[in-house]
Amino acid sequence: EIVLTQSPGTLSSSPGERATLSCRASQTVSDIYLAWYQQKPGQAPRLLIYGASIRATGTPYRFSGSGSGTDFTLTISGLEPEDFAVYYCQHYGTSPPHTFGQGTKLEIK
Amino acid sequence: EVQLVESGGGLVQPGGSLRLSCAASGFTSSTYWMSWVRQAPGKGLEWVANIKEDGSEKYYVDSVKGRFTISRDNAKNSLYLQMNSLTVEDTAVYYCARDQVGWHLRLGYYYYMDVWGKGATVTVSS
Numbered sequence: 001e002i003v004l005t006q007s008p009g010t011l012s013s014s015p016g017e018r019a020t021l022s023c024r025a026s027q028t029v030s031d032i033y034l035a036w037y038q039q040k041p042g043q044a045p046r047l048l049i050y051g052a053s054i055r056a057t058g059t060p061y062r063f064s065g066s067g068s069g070t071d072f073t074l075t076i077s078g079l080e081p082e083d084f085a086v087y088y089c090q091h092y093g094t095s096p097p098h099t100f101g102q103g104t105k106l107e108i109k
Numbered sequence: 110e111v112q113l114v115e116s117g118g119g120l121v122q123p124g125g126s127l128r129l130s131c132a133a134s135g136f137t138s139s140t141y142w143m144s145w146v147r148q149a150p151g152k153g154l155e156w157v158a159n160i161k162e163d164g165s166e167k168y169y170v171d172s173v174k175g176r177f178t179i180s181r182d183n184a185k186n187s188l189y190l191q192m193n194s195l196t197v198e199d200t201a202v203y204y205c206a207r208d209q210v211g212w213h214l215r216l217g218y219y220y221y222m223d224v225w226g227k228g229a230t231v232t233v234s235s
Contacts, residue, residue: 032213035221037154044204044228045146045154050221051211088154092208092220096168098144100154 002026002091004101012109019076021104023089028069033093036065036074039103040085048087049074076106084108111135111224113205118229125195129229131188131205136224139163139183142208144222145190147201147231155201158190159208172198195233202228 003026013019023034031052037045047056049065052072062077076083086105092098117129131143144159158169158179167179178191188205209223 030216030219032211032216032219037222039154044225045222046225047221047223050209050223051213051219056223090154090156090222092222096156096159097170098156098159098220100146100156103153 001097002029002093002099004089004091004099006087006089006101006104008104009102010105010107012107013079014109015079015081017079019079019083019106021074021076021087021106023067023072023074023101025070025072025091029091029093031068031072033091034065034067034072035090035092036063037088037090037100038083038085039088045088079106081108111207113207113224113226115203115205115226115229118203118231120232120234121195122235123196123233125233126191126193127195127231129190129192129203129205129231131190131226133186133188133207136207138181138186138188138207142210142220143181143188144206144208145179145188146204146206146222146225147199148204148228149198149201152201157203160188192231195231197233200231200233202230204228 007022034052036049039045053065089101145157160179176194206222207224208220
């Protein structure tokens with residue numbers, strides 16, 4: 001089973017700043033199996049990035065994903081007020097369970 | 110509009126049963142794997158189960174194996190989760206999600222969850 005560890009647990013940033021969120025896998029994974037989701041309070045998760053770096057339909061260009069092997073990153077360039085939320089990475093590989101990281105809360109400084 | 114709508118949540122006593130439903134609209138669910146994902150109060154997301162397009166393959170997280178059953182009725186464009194022997198640890202919002210598929214030349218098919226319902230709340234308490 002792949003374990004995903006996200007860091008930091010909470011990130012305090014200001015609008016306009018750049019935010020970098022990390023997702024580390026317990027073993028090497030193929031980047032195509034790595035996705036990122038955004039969740040706001042009281043809402044369902046929303047797909048942001050799949051295949052580690054491919055923006056989903058409707059994902060703003062300020063969101064970018066990168067990484068390979070065991071280390072993956074979600075970068076938000078120029079934070080907007082609506083970006084403050086919880087972010088999860090997920091490994092949806094060839095064998096279940098299709099685990100999520102524990103999440104990073106991005107809060108306004 | 111592509112949409113998933115869960116129903117069937119509620120309050121149940123420990124040891125009880127509950128059946129969740131998920132109605133798909135705006136797309137033909139029979140051409141997609143489908144998943145259930147849950148979120149305990151104040152906690153993160155946990156993948157629970159998924160089912161192949163034709164229902165021939167089903168997979169579960171270890172903590173629900175033998176207690177939960179995922180199924181689908183493609184004629185009704187619906188997904189289900191039968192939950193038995195419920196415990197307080199099963200208290201959560203349960204989301205259904207569509208497993209979208211992509212193709213990689215070297216690695217073959219890959220999946221990600223591109224459409225989510227708003228969730229159904231399940232509370233297990235005496």
